[in-house]
Amino acid sequence: MRTSITHRFVEFVPDVLEEGVLYVSLEYATAVHRCFCGCGKEVVTPISPTDWLLSYDGESVSLDPSIGNWSFPCRAHYWIRKNKVHWYGDMPQGLIDAGRRRDKKAKAAYYATQATMPSKKFDPKVPSKSSADLPGDRKGLASTIREWFKGGK
Numbered sequence: 001m002r003t004s005i006t007h008r009f010v011e012f013v014p015d016v017l018e019e020g021v022l023y024v025s026l027e028y029a030t031a032v033h034r035c036f037c038g039c040g041k042e043v044v045t046p047i048s049p050t051d052w053l054l055s056y057d058g059e060s061v062s063l064d065p066s067i068g069n070w071s072f073p074c075r076a077h078y079w080i081r082k083n084k085v086h087w088y089g090d091m092p093q094g095l096i097d098a099g100r101r102r103d104k105k106a107k108a109a110y111y112a113t114q115a116t117m118p119s120k121k122f123d124p125k126v127p128s129k130s131s132a133d134l135p136g137d138r139k140g141l142a143s144t145i146r147e148w149f150k151g152g153k
């Protein structure tokens with residue numbers, strides 16, 4: 001299992017692929033490499049809006065989403081991130097964070113249904129604020145009327 005790779009921009013993918021090299025053909029919008037687990041199987045990742053997204057920052061390349069070689073005996077699953085290979089068991093921090101955010105959301109949703117406290121706390125605030133405004137307006141109107149009467153007397 002390798003953890004770092006190199007990339008090579010090519011027009012045509014060579015017949016013999018070097019291990020640890022991600023060949024990128026912009027011409028054919030395709031990236032090809034030998035499975036990074038070392039099994040030597042050829043992995044073709046088409047680059048398209050519905051397949052893989054290739055990012056190039058001038059120094060290194062990334063491929064999204066992850067590559068799962070489920071059809072190979074090795075069943076290798078990894079991400080290519082800035083010329084680094086993140087194995088499924090060793091997820092990139094971004095993924096872990098996304099997972100944690102999901103957990104937080106799931107927890108929030110769970111507590112919202114379990115204890116209606118948080119949502120109920122917010123509800124009275126809105127009507128009480130608007131009802132506080134209403135008497136204020138009525139008071140204003142009442143005092144205007146009182147003043148009008150006063151003025152009349």
Ligand SMILES: [Zn+2]
Binds near residue numbers: 035038072075
């Ligand atoms: Zn493999």
